Amino acid sequence: MENQYFTSGELNVKNRAFLAGDAVKVSFFVRDGKLIMDEECYFFLMASMRKMRMNIPLSYTLEFFQSLFSKDVIEGKGMKNGIISFQVFRNMDGTTLSKSSVSYYYEILQMDDLLSVHERPLELDMIKEINVNNNLLCNIHVHSPENIYGEIYAQENDLDDVIFLNPAKRIARAGTGNLLFLEGDVIKVPKQTEGAYISPLMENFVTFLHKNNLADIQEHEIIAFESQKAEEILLISDERGIFSVGKIRNKTFGNNRFLELTEAWRKSF
Secondary structure, eight states: OOEEEEESSOOOTTSHHHHHOOEEEEEEEEETTEEESHHHHHHHHHHHHHHTTOOOOTTOOHHHHHHHHIIIIIITSOOOSEEEEEEEEEOSOSSSGGGSOEEEEEEEEEOSOTTSBOSSOEEEEEEOSOOOOOSGGGGSEEOOHHHHHHHHHHHHTTOSEEEEEOTTSBEEEESSSEEEEEETTEEEEEOGGGTOOOOHHHHHHHHHHHHTTSSEEEEEOOBGGGGGGOSEEEEEETTTEEEEEEEETTEEOBOHHHHHHHHHHHHTO
8 A cells, every 4th residue: 555645735834724624535536547436526525515614616526536636646646546535625815714715635545456345354442432423514524533532542452443422322433434234134334313424435335235135225323232233344434445344342243245245346347
């Protein structure tokens, strides 16, 4: 894996991403030298910017991003497979915040195939010191001190990630993405109203499963204990890729069924 960084101009310390965390982030995906799911990712970016009352430039069209990534990343940097983590931040040049201009910054994470499950299963645990809210801003990728705290907690406790609960003590998401719980032929997914991320990558996966009758997809309110009842757990992260969850506390999980499902999905592209 390799990270490379790009920006629409010189980063200076007066931008509001640096000073106030005033930015939104959306991932774009490259597979076999082509953008995939680009429309879904683009519309998610536009929706995220509108939710944060950002001034969307007229130049921010789908064609703009297709051209930008095709020329600068796929052709310019020779990227074949991976994730483009694209961040838009507000500048400090308007009479009001909603009228200020925006700039962008992005980084590249290269991998063999973003639709393949990473080989090493993850170890997770619940974090109970803090929770995540479940309002409309919690579904988009914005500055989150909860994620920073969770990342440090995971590192200090030899974990790969943490599972966040919402104020009602139900499962919302992991620090880096969404969780899917397999029981028989049913895949339970926490509702967005529970605090789960909007995820073009996950939505594409579950839509494929539903259309091909490969699993019964159900959105649920999931209490913490139910994670122990699952046969398999998948973590889908728009920023990092797809991972099996191998262990939560003393409970271990298999991954054979999810590997079959993700392989069928991967071959459909």
